[in-house]
Amino acid sequence: KNQVEQSPQSLIILEGKNCTLQCNYTVSPFSNLRWYKQDTGRGPVSLTIMTFSENTKSNGRYTATLDADTKQSSLHITASQLSDSASYICVVRWTGRRALTFGSGTRLQVQP
Amino acid sequence: SQTIHQWPATLVQPVGSPLSLECTVEGTSNPNLYWYRQAAGRGLQLLFYSVGIGQISSEVPQNLSASRPQDRQFILSSKKLLLSDSGFYLCAWSLVKGLTDTQYFGPGTRLTVL
Numbered sequence: 001k002n003q004v005e006q007s008p009q010s011l012i013i014l015e016g017k018n019c020t021l022q023c024n025y026t027v028s029p030f031s032n033l034r035w036y037k038q039d040t041g042r043g044p045v046s047l048t049i050m051t052f053s054e055n056t057k058s059n060g061r062y063t064a065t066l067d068a069d070t071k072q073s074s075l076h077i078t079a080s081q082l083s084d085s086a087s088y089i090c091v092v093r094w095t096g097r098r099a100l101t102f103g104s105g106t107r108l109q110v111q112p
Numbered sequence: 113s114q115t116i117h118q119w120p121a122t123l124v125q126p127v128g129s130p131l132s133l134e135c136t137v138e139g140t141s142n143p144n145l146y147w148y149r150q151a152a153g154r155g156l157q158l159l160f161y162s163v164g165i166g167q168i169s170s171e172v173p174q175n176l177s178a179s180r181p182q183d184r185q186f187i188l189s190s191k192k193l194l195l196s197d198s199g200f201y202l203c204a205w206s207l208v209k210g211l212t213d214t215q216y217f218g219p220g221t222r223l224t225v226l
Contacts, residue, residue, distance in 0.1 A: 004155070034214070043202050043217030044156075089155070100215070102155035 003027070004092050006103040014111055017080055021106045023073040023090030028052070031096075035064050035075045036089040038105065044089055047075070080110045114139035118203050118218040125225055131176075131190040133221050135203030138184065143205040145186040146215060147178055150200040162186060198225045 003026045013019050025033070032051050036044035048057040048064040050073075056065045061078045077084055087105040094101065115138045125131060137143055144163055148156040158171045160178035168178050175194060179187045186203055200222055204215040 041200075041220065041222070043204070043220050045217070046214045049214060100156075100158065102157075104153065104155040 004090055004101050004103040006088075006090050006106050008106060009104075010107040010109070012109045012111060013080055015080060015082055019077050019080060019108065021075045021077075021088050021090075021108070023075070023103055025071050025073070025090075025092050025101075027094065028068060028071060029095050031093040033064075033066060033073050033093075034091045034100075035062070035073075036091060038087045038089055040086070047088075077108075082110050082112060084108060085110045114205070114216065116203060116205055116216060116218040118201075118221050120221060121219065122222045123224070125193050125223065127195055127225055128192045131188070131193050131197070131223070133188040133201055133203075133223075135186040135188075135218055136184055137186075137205045140184070140205070140207065142183060143207055144213075145180060146204040146206070147186065147188050148202040148204065148217075150202060150220075152199075156202065160188070193225045195225050198223055 005024045007022045011019060029052050032049050034049045035047045037047050038044040047062050048059050050057045050066050063076045066073045075088055085108060087107050089105040090103040092101050117136050119134055146161045147159040149159055150156045160168055160170055162168050162180045165180055165183055176188060176190050200220050202220045203218040206213045206215045
């Protein structure tokens, strides 16, 4: 069964610090891997999307990396802000399938 | 620009009562539409998707159903709610563009079944 696992489950950091969130997937190849940000009680918003052949993708202070050999992706947040407090979800679309597989997310809390 | 609406925002229903959640998309034509459920502390689970009017595919067996009576309208229904139907329901749309189509999510409906 395809799986997407994220770590850590939750993370608390101080404002201005950097952090890295991890996503491991068990099956490849895939069509694309995305990172979403979900504020509490809101729908997810896309941050980055990478195809199987891409290694890195940036969106402002967010940088996603992909290592197809180890089946890992990471989301690095630089100079964190209070507004970065949210859940960050890794999502994989497997080749030939319409459905997406969502990780359970990492809950990030940025404190002043 | 495209926008996606869901209502109601929150809903509290007794077990055994019917359900109707509505999702509409503006600013695009012939989108793919999706219904997801997010249980507390869990990832999103795809319930239904639709590629066109009247075309519904179900991903998991359950007591829910979906309908697409118009191009940009997607409805999630149940005849009799179960306690396990409680959760956060999200509607999403996408336009298929090669390998990198992005799904855009609505604000969600928080359903509590008592």
